[in-house]
Amino acid sequence: MRKIIYTTGVVVAMAILPSCKKYLDIVPVGKVIPTTVEDFRKELDAGYALSDQDKGLAAYRGDEIRVNESSSGDVNQVFNSFTWDENGSSTGNTYNWRSKYQQIFYANHIIAAVPAATGGTDEEKDQLIGEAYLMRAYVHFNLVNLYGNAYNEATAATDKAVPVVTAVDVEKVSRRNTVKEVYNQVFADLDKGMSLMNVDNYPTAQSYKFSKVVGQAMAARVYLYTHQWEKALTAAKAVMGQKNTLIDFNTSTVLPTLYNAIETIQARELIYNTGTSRAMIVSDKLFSLYNATGDLRLQLYYGKDSKGNNIIKKISDNNSYRQSFRVGEIYLTAAEAAAQLNQPDVARTYLNQLKQHRLTPAFFATEQARIAALTGKDLLNEIYDERARELAFEGHRWFDLRRTSQPELVHKLKGKIYTLKAGDPRYTIQIPLEALANNPLLKE
Template identity: 40%
Template sequence: MKNIYVILLMGSVLLFTACDMLDIKPTGKVIPTTLAEYRALMATAYQTVPDARGLAGFRSDEMYVKNDSWELDRYAKIERWDDYSALGQTTTFEWKNFYTALFLANYTIEQQGAITEGSEEDIHQLIGECYLMRAYMHFLLVNLYGQPYSRSGALDTKAIPLKLDSDINGIQKRNTVAQVYESVLSDIAEAERLINKESWENKFSYRFTVLSVRALRSRAYLYMGNWEGAYLAAESVLAEKSTLEDFNAETYALPNHYQSVEAITALERIMSSNYNQAGAVSSALLSMYGEGDLRPDAYFKVADKNGDRFSQKGGKDDFRCSFRVGEMYLNAAEAAAQSGKLVQARTRLLELMQKRYTPEAYTAKTTRVNAMDKEALIQEIGNERARELAFEGHRWFDLRRTTRPRIEKVLGDVTYVLEQDDPRYTIQIPREAIAANPELAN
């Protein structure tokens, strides 16, 4: 059964066709044996990674669904945190795609000793990518369907099933939040041992590298509240790659573009064309940008006839971003501030701000940031994350891992409320998944 599944997947390898992001072509073989064939199998895993972070953005306070019947049918229940009524045409979070990517990674890990026609170094690189894929899929899943790690009592609550083998016949049971994070950190460590590629040429920039490992570790530790670990991991990235796009320059790329100088891993297409057409910028987000901030004009289109503004950071395959340099500056700043390293926190925050504000606005920001105490600085860094990482799939996760605030949305004539620390900060496992495996309901 397993081999039949692999045959089907090998026969339907989907390629990154935009931006010249092409991997290996299907080989026509029945069972993969060579490194090239397993690389093609992993191309399918990369292609299968869902754009769930973008879809989750509709639940946050940074966007709203424009008033169009087609978009409302697909996204309104998500933005209104309506997880219990009949789905209708509501877009799903592609649970099965996470586990398809996990299957492919696990199968390749299990077969590593049988891979032929490849150097030891290249085989290690591929297997390391499989471990990091497994870590990242579990990390995304637990942050969609598990309690926030930082919430009191969350570690012992059930989250999602860990999938650490390619057996497709076993009945999967949910693991706890603590168990999932333990597995994620273990897989990151194994990936670090094996991955040896410092960078890829642009057409392969979706593949994981040495810096991808450190970037994921920084994010995972940040979500766990392991401030020292998050800071050290972010700083280890910045020691190797620290260049930011300069919005004061005559020309620059948007920082989540796959060819940006900030790109670390250009894998996820966070805002698909459908999401991008449906999700308008909220007034709450726009109000966070002050005078002299160059990002609103760079990140968002001018208002249309209905007064809606839409993101310029998505809608095309050019905008693929899982990890980038700007996030690492913010991770380092937040982790440093939380652990009382206020000088280091201010330094990293201001280095980012210098590239995003006019010189006059940056001077004023510098004065204010340098006068902030710990609490004010942490709040400013959180606001800066909202401004900088807008429409890149971070806002929902930042809200749920920190204060889980009350959010109120007035849509039409109806007010919708997500209360402080609301249970709906954790998404329900899809009904179709539970129907296929009733153990997921326990």
């Protein structure tokens, strides 16, 4: 079946061919029409538009959420994720494997074709190609953290993950690459993209695009996930050299997850859709992490529904709530990396700078004194708890649990108890059945 995608005046011919048994299912047919730099910019914008709410769905696998069982239709969307059984019988949402490889297709096509494009300056071409490299890096990074084991230096070279795709090749059927191979490609694409881009920051209306500062924020996250603490700290400092302003909740009620908030670094991903946002209630475990009187996030982030349940105000399926990277995360990345490097004073400095903007002055003074006594694992655990408080429902918690302690989790739904054991293999999501059916090599 041929599928024609219209991208703001640019037509890209694609095909969805289940009979070909290819893992990707999206291949070019005939000629791709874009020829000018402007055309290719519109094609990349089509890739930017493919934000698939995978992190919001993955949040249901963690410990932030209780399911709102009265929202029965929405429960069906999240049931498989909440019970750690993505290939189960529920007709729920998926993590959009196909959409992710479609984004990679756009990136690959632009990387290959833009050098010969007409119109535009060399600087515009370089920026466009650089953004495509970063898009490819980010999608591969998200894929390996959904479908590959958490990064482990001892096993990364043998742990199977996902196919790495770096060219538009309609004949190639790919096996799964290892976790290390995927990350090697992510790093290579990050380096190449950063070497080409010449835009430091885009204006708010275009903050969904990759820029130099966004690339540094992505690097900080990737280095953190791969335990490269010195590089993570260096990248975080580079971001803060360009963008370091935190919203002070003592004087402002602006949510940091709004696309136009001062903390925004990249506002691309819409984390939740209507179903996944309506099905959630704040878990008691998460709510208990906040101080009831001194933590200003309780009033700003949360509210009550008609039944007295704690609900979330900082997220929505509204387009205004788009976030991929923001300043609050960067402070926490710097704190964690410094703690791992046995630099407790540096870690406390970044942690306290964030807390000062989130707590009442009286409670901050108490917290500052408490944190001054923390070292080693106690300090690191405090930083993890602060990530849970600060970045709640922004698509980080499940991945933080995966990359750190992988604790036992217990979920309750419709009178049944579901348990994810500590270190359970289900901390890695199964490749979708449709992809397995279309490419048997993914089973190897």
